Amino acid sequence: MAFLMEDFGAPNFSRIGQSAIVLECAKANAPAQHRLWALARAARRWAHVGEAVVGAGNLTLLFDRHAIDYDTLRAQLETGWAGAHDEPANERTIEIAVRYGGNDGPDLGDIAQAAGLTLEEAIALHAAANYVVSFVGFLPGFAYLDGLDERLHRPRRTTPRARVPAGSVAMAGAQSGVYPFDSPGGWHLIGRTDARMFDPDREPAALLQPGDRVRFVPA
Amino acid sequence: MNDRAITIERAGLQSLVVDRGRFGLRHQGVGWCGAMDPRSYAIANELAGNADGAAAIEIVLGDVIVRFESAARFALGGADCDAQLDGQPISTWATHAAQAGSRLVLHRPRAWMRTMLAINGGIDVPPVLGSRTTDLTAAIGGLHGRALRAGDCLGLGAAREAALRTEPEPPQIDFVLRTIAQPLGAHLWDRVWTVGHESNRMGYRLKGEASVHDLGTTPSRAVFPGFIQLPPSGEPIVLMSDAQTTGGYPLAGVVVEEDLWMLGQAPIGAEIRFVPWE
Secondary structure (H helix, E strand, O other), rough: OOOOOHHHOOOOEEEEEEOEEEOOOOOOOOOHHHHHHHHHHHHHOOOOEEEEEEOOEEEEEEOOOOOHHHHHHHHHHHHHHHHHHHOOOOOOOOOOOOOOOHHHOHHHHHHHHHHOOOOOHHHHHHOOEEEEEEOOOOOOOEEEEEEEEEHEEEEEOOEEEEEEEOOOEEOOOOOOOEOOOOOOOOEEEEEOOOOOEEEEOOOOOOOOOOEEEEEEEEE | OOOOOEEEEOOEEEEEEOOOOOOOOOOOOOOOOOOOOOOHHHHHHOOOOOOOOOOEEEOOOOOEEEOOOEEEEEEEEEEOOOOEEOOOOOOOOEEEEEEEOOOEEOOOOOOOOOEEEEOOOOOOOOEEEEEOOOOOOOOOOOOOOOOOOOOEEEEEEEOOOOOOOEEEOOOOOEEEEEEOOOOHHHHHOOOOOEEEEOOOOOOOOOEEEOOOOOOOOOOOOEEEOOOOEEOHHHHOOEOOOOOOOOOOEEEEEEOOOOHHHHHHHOOOOOOEEEEEEE
């Protein structure tokens, strides 16, 4: 499916530090995010580009400033953005088995209560949604999933936990995600999975890739 | 395969196999996790006769004993730990020759934070995703993805030519970090920041007189080592080698790449300053 450029508006470009260039979409929406994925994939093959990282409505390239100057790369990005195909919806759907609540999801009760739902209703809402991987970041294999039901949207915890166990299924704001490793974290924990979110022997190592559709299945 | 190896007899506070870093995978959430003081790392490797990028051992605050299982040349860079080789004092920033059975002892340094031990041939652990450096979060790279322990045996790569020599101009530290300002950059200048207790390889939390608070968050985007974030406290966090790949705190600035190594050598309590970089 093709989108007209008018749908996106002109992106904004800025330089951060010595070697990073950021493209920010005028509007952060699903088609813009599709275009960012495609542009990032292309940019990873460009000369003098070391990293190409998609965020929420933005793309950052880290470049070798001794080999290419900012203005040249900016022009290349502008052309790339205009010509990038909107990523066709990824056909992959990945199911993740979740043990909801109890010790595996200590915040499920609070989330349900705040939404005026029973535990069962909150679980059903989380498991009914069709999620899409918006981008991967923070930790190896941590995928930010769009698609969380509005009734479950909550700001992140005011006090982050010092240690969130690996496999914790979590939510914050409008997104859901799975902690691939033990780490500090400020999201609400509602369940846990045994799925291996990151495996260095797998190609690619992260289980969830941008564009993947994700379903959570109560175990 | 060869039988060149060392054994860690005493591992100290935190000793890690490191190289320059694991690059090109930040879009998969994989951090660089390279040497915290890349400058001392590069000098030590060069003195040891290694190619740039060979794996070395990064030692926090000394207190380490290494036994050489085979003869090997090696070099020390970074924090001066009053090192002794078989009981004889040896200098930092120089190449030395160990014999099979030699013992290298590092004491606690009086200044600086990290010592780089580069051994001729490099530490021979299998590369993971293109690097030998240790990623403690993902538990990959280095030796089994973890810090070294007493009793660990590490193989060495094939011997290379290495002259016994001394670095003529070892780096000096003044803890003045040239910084490229972002719109919130003015908040950084003209005050002393102290390295806080919660500082680690992911980030250095600085304590001091914060002039801004509760700036909220921005849409998540890529962050890199050297980026200076402003969390709600207004006290800056400088992202370091193991930093996460995306973040949503407002940015105050970016430490110039050539100066970030100094922070890797700043102990807790060290006083640092930021100055605007043209």
